[in-house]
Amino acid sequence: MSIVEARGLTRRFDLSDPWVVRMLTFRKKRILTAVDDVSFSIEKGTTYALVGESGSGKSTIARMAVGLLAPSAGTITIDGTNLNDPALDPATRTALRRRIQMVFQSPYASLNPRWRVGAILAEPLHAFGLAAGRETARVAELLEQVGLSETDARRFPHEFSGGQRQRISIARALASEPDFIICDEPTSALDVSVQAQVLNLLKRLQRELGLTYLFITHDLAVVATMARRIGVLQHGKLVEEQDTIALFAAPRDPYTKMLLDAAPRLHPASATGR
Amino acid sequence: MKRFLQSDFLYDFSRSPVTIVSFAVVVVMVLSAVLAGVIAPTDPFDPAGLDLMNGFTPPMTPNEFTGETFWLGTDDQGRDLFSAILYGLRVSLFVGASAVLLAMTLGVSLGLLAGYAGGWVDTIIMRIADIQVTFPSILIAMLIFGVTRGILPPAQRDELAIAVLIVSIGLSEWVQFARTVRGATMVEKEKEYVAAARLIGLGPGQIMRRHILPNVLGPVLVIATITLALAIIAEATLSFLGVGAPPTEPSLGTLINIGQDYLFSGEWWILLFPAATLLMLALSVNLLGDWLRDTLNPRLK
Numbered sequence: 001m002s003i004v005e006a007r008g009l010t011r012r013f014d015l016s017d018p019w020v021v022r023m024l025t026f027r028k029k030r031i032l033t034a035v036d037d038v039s040f041s042i043e044k045g046t047t048y049a050l051v052g053e054s055g056s057g058k059s060t061i062a063r064m065a066v067g068l069l070a071p072s073a074g075t076i077t078i079d080g081t082n083l084n085d086p087a088l089d090p091a092t093r094t095a096l097r098r099r100i101q102m103v104f105q106s107p108y109a110s111l112n113p114r115w116r117v118g119a120i121l122a123e124p125l126h127a128f129g130l131a132a133g134r135e136t137a138r139v140a141e142l143l144e145q146v147g148l149s150e151t152d153a154r155r156f157p158h159e160f161s162g163g164q165r166q167r168i169s170i171a172r173a174l175a176s177e178p179d180f181i182i183c184d185e186p187t188s189a190l191d192v193s194v195q196a197q198v199l200n201l202l203k204r205l206q207r208e209l210g211l212t213y214l215f216i217t218h219d220l221a222v223v224a225t226m227a228r229r230i231g232v233l234q235h236g237k238l239v240e241e242q243d244t245i246a247l248f249a250a251p252r253d254p255y256t257k258m259l260l261d262a263a264p265r266l267h268p269a270s271a272t273g274r
Numbered sequence: 275m276k277r278f279l280q281s282d283f284l285y286d287f288s289r290s291p292v293t294i295v296s297f298a299v300v301v302v303m304v305l306s307a308v309l310a311g312v313i314a315p316t317d318p319f320d321p322a323g324l325d326l327m328n329g330f331t332p333p334m335t336p337n338e339f340t341g342e343t344f345w346l347g348t349d350d351q352g353r354d355l356f357s358a359i360l361y362g363l364r365v366s367l368f369v370g371a372s373a374v375l376l377a378m379t380l381g382v383s384l385g386l387l388a389g390y391a392g393g394w395v396d397t398i399i400m401r402i403a404d405i406q407v408t409f410p411s412i413l414i415a416m417l418i419f420g421v422t423r424g425i426l427p428p429a430q431r432d433e434l435a436i437a438v439l440i441v442s443i444g445l446s447e448w449v450q451f452a453r454t455v456r457g458a459t460m461v462e463k464e465k466e467y468v469a470a471a472r473l474i475g476l477g478p479g480q481i482m483r484r485h486i487l488p489n490v491l492g493p494v495l496v497i498a499t500i501t502l503a504l505a506i507i508a509e510a511t512l513s514f515l516g517v518g519a520p521p522t523e524p525s526l527g528t529l530i531n532i533g534q535d536y537l538f539s540g541e542w543w544i545l546l547f548p549a550a551t552l553l554m555l556a557l558s559v560n561l562l563g564d565w566l567r568d569t570l571n572p573r574l575k
Contacts, residue, residue, distance in 0.1 A: 066473055097475050110466035114488040127474040176474065 002041040003212050004048075004065070004180060008074035011035040011060050034060045036236040037074070042229075044179075047206065047213040049223040049244075051259065052233030058216045059105075061233075062184045065214060066102050078180060098128045101173035105185040107165035111157040117143075117168055118153030124175040142171040146201060163194035170201065174209075182214045187222060199226060220259060224248065232256045286569045293565040296558035303555050307364040314357035315345075319522065328352030330536075333543050347543040349532055355543065358529055359551050365525035366552070369439050370506035376444030377505075378498050381451025386482050386490070388452065389459025400456065403449040411446040411504075412511055418442035419517055432520045439518050443508050447501050454497060458490035496570060499563035503556045510552050526552045 016022060016029040035057040042048040050058045063069040065076050067083040075082050081096055082088070088096075104110035111120055121139045125131050131138035140150035146167040157165055166186060173181050183202065187195040199222065205211060215226055223230055223244070230247050232240040232255065240253040251257045278284065287293055306313055317323055331337040333347040333355075346355040388399040406414060419442040423431055426438070462468065463486060471481050512518035513527025514534075521528060526548050533545030 063469075068469055068472060094475055097473065100473075102470070102473055104466040104470065106466055110470060112467040112485055112489070123471070124474045127476065172470065 001044055003044040004042040004076070004078055004214065005080075006038060006040050006061070006065075006074070006076045009035055009038045009061065009064060009071055009076055010073040011057075011064060011069065012072045034236050035064070035071075038231075038233070038236070038238045039074075040231050040238065040241060042180075042212055042214060044212055045206070045210050046228045047215050047226050049215040049217060049227035049230045050233055051217060051220060051223055051230055053218055053259075055235075056233040057236035058218075058233050059184055060236075062102070062182050062214065062216050065182050066100050067097065094128070098124075098130075098176045099179045100182070101176055101178040101180075102182045102184060103166070103169050103173050103186045106189055107162045107169060108189075110169050111165055111172075113157055115157075116153065117155055117157065117160075120157070120168065121153070121172055121175050124172060128176050130176065138175075142175055143168075145174065145205070146171045161194075162190050163198060166190065166198050167201065170198075170205070174205070178211070180212045180214070182216070184216045185218070188217070188219065195222070202226070232259065283569060286565075290565060292561055296561040296565075299554055299558040300562060303363060303551075303558075304367060306360055307367045310357075310360040310364050314354075314360045316354045316357045318353045318358040318361055318524075325352050330541050332541075333547075346547045347541075349529075349544045350536065355529075355547055358524065359526070359548055362524050362526045362529050362548060363551060363555070365436070365519055365523055366506055366509055366527070366555070369436060369443065369509045369519070369525065370502055372440045373443035373447065373505040373509070374498055374502045376440060377447040377501060378451055378494065380444065381448035382455050382487075382491075382494060384448070385452035385455025386459050386487060389456040390463055390478060390482050390486065392460075396456070399452065403452055406446075407449050412508055414446035415442040415508055415512060416515075416517060418445055419512065432522065435518070435520045436523065439509060439512065443505050443512075446508070447505060450497050450501065451494060454493050455490050458493065459486055462486045462489050492570060496563060496567045499559065499566055503559040503563060506552070506559065507556050526555075 011034050013032045013034055014029065015032050017025070017027060021027075022029070038057075038061065040048065050061060052058045060069065064071050064084075070084045075084070078096060078100060081092065083093065083096055083100070111117075118136070118139050121142055122135045125135050125138060136153075139153050143150055143152055148164065148167055148171070152160075152168075157168065160168065169186075186202070187198050190198060202213070203226065206213060213226070215223065217223055227244050230242060230244050231238050232247075232253060234255045240247070240251065240256045242252070247256065248260070251260055287297075311317075325340060327339045328337050328342060328344075328348050329350050329352040331342070331344050331348040331352075333345060334343065335347075336343045337348075344354050344356065346359070348354055349358065384399050384403075388396040419438055422438045422441065426434060459482075468481060468485055471485050476484075509518060509525060510527030510530065513525045514531045516531060519525040519528050524532070529548035530545060530552065533541075533548060536542075537545050
């Protein structure tokens with residue numbers, strides 16, 4: 001059963017000069033199609049990976065999936081509800097927001113430097129009215145769930161390493177008890193050894209909590225161990241979509257082949273995507 | 275507290291004699307302004323306590339008619355200059371600090387709004403700011419002061435003179451705050467912690483106030499200190515020109531204005547002491563502001 005459905009998802013950006021400048025210079029409007037008619041679906045409890053080089057539109061899809069950006073055309077629905085539907089009533093929208101969370105790329109910019117970790121983790125609790133009256137206990141629980149200690153709640157983000165900050169980011173995503181988490185290159189800013197720890201944490205949480213992931217990355221090595229299904233993006237178009245094992249064994253699209261050749265040697269047999 | 279005692283901030287401070295002296299001067303001046311009622315030997319605003327016979331007494335010399343001695347001499351009305359300076363300092367500092375507070379509140383709010391909202395809101399706010407900075411701020415202050423006094427009924431003009439002064443100086447100094455905060459806001463709003471806040475459904479007001487504001491306040495402190503020196507001088511200038519503090523509540527600028535009438539007739543002290551006080555105050559605040567800017571900006575080190 002699929003929980004996330006993208007149908008004909010398209011996003012165009014208007015990069016034109018202001019109207020007055022256009023009139024004076026006789027330039028045409030310049031429109032960039034960042035995401036072009038992309039469709040995919042993600043089954044509950046699995047990981048779907050979107051792979052592509054920078055500028056391929058993968059982060060734009062992530063921002064549309066969480067409702068930070070409205071699609072120009074097409075829809076993305078979570079359990080059949082469209083977050084970008086203007087007719088959606090506020091209560092349903094809030095309820096849906098709670099179920100979708102995001103782990104960001106930069107462990108340095110994603111945590112407010114002036115807030116203590118405890119306050120960062122408690123904010124979603126307040127926003128969604130969760131764990132009322134026992135926020136402190138819930139924050140401690142969340143910290144332990146991602147392998148940090150309860151005393152870390154009193155510290156500021158700058159007192160942690162990149163990997164630890166990414167754990168805090170994951171804990172914040174978990175705070176609202178979501179079903180679906182979008183991971184936007186969560187390990188690209190980390191050392192290889194730390195990358196593995198964060199990936200293992202994400203996998204463990206998926207097993208324990210039955211989470212569904214949309215995993216955005218340019219790194220095929222990361223994808224091999226995480227994803228059940230992979231979509232390859234090039235210039236905003238989905239050029240290939242296959243199960244992980246099949247894709248590594250027999251890529252169909254020349255662009256996918258190029259990406260695979262560019263990546264360090266992998267052993268497709270050891271791919272254990274869920 | 276322990277963290278503060280071990281900070282670079284305090285270390286830098288202890289290594290800069292100029293800053294220590296400026297800080298001491300500012301502290302002494304603020305204290306004597308606040309405690310003017312206790313320290314001052316006479317109340318310069320009590321007409322009953324004034325003796326015209328004491329007029330133009332030179333510093334540290336007994337008056338030829340009454341035999342009274344005044345530290346810094348007296349002015350034309352027989353007012354003790356030392357007391358008048360203490361009370362004048364109080365008016366100057368109060369007007370300066372309040373004007374900065376007003377300019378800061380206005381500038382930070384508008385800067386946050388312009389930076390976060392962008393688009394036409396940003397355009398309107400920043401174009402107004404651009405137009406305003408093409409005029410010298412003292413002219414803006416005089417304009418606002420004149421217009422406001424024109425609107426007020428004559429009976430309330432003197433009563434509200436100080437408030438009008440604060441508003442006119444405050445409104446003439448907000449641009450610097452708004453520009454700095456707008457720039458910082460545009461950087462901060464693209465960061466992922468703001469996206470995370472939007473994800474959980476927080477509105478723009480909450481995001482600006484709770485998330486962005488604490489992250490853009492650093493440079494505001496520095497600008498506030500430097501603007502304080504400007505505001506004190508602006509107030510003195512306005513009062514010197516006779517459009518500021520009323521003669522019943524003289525600030526340092528009013529005292530200098532009184533003194534300049536007698537500069538060439540030999541009564542130099544009436545001008546010199548208030549002017550020296552103003553100079554020391556403005557210079558110390560400015561030096562403190564410069565030091566703060568250098569210390570809090572790691573790129574200048």
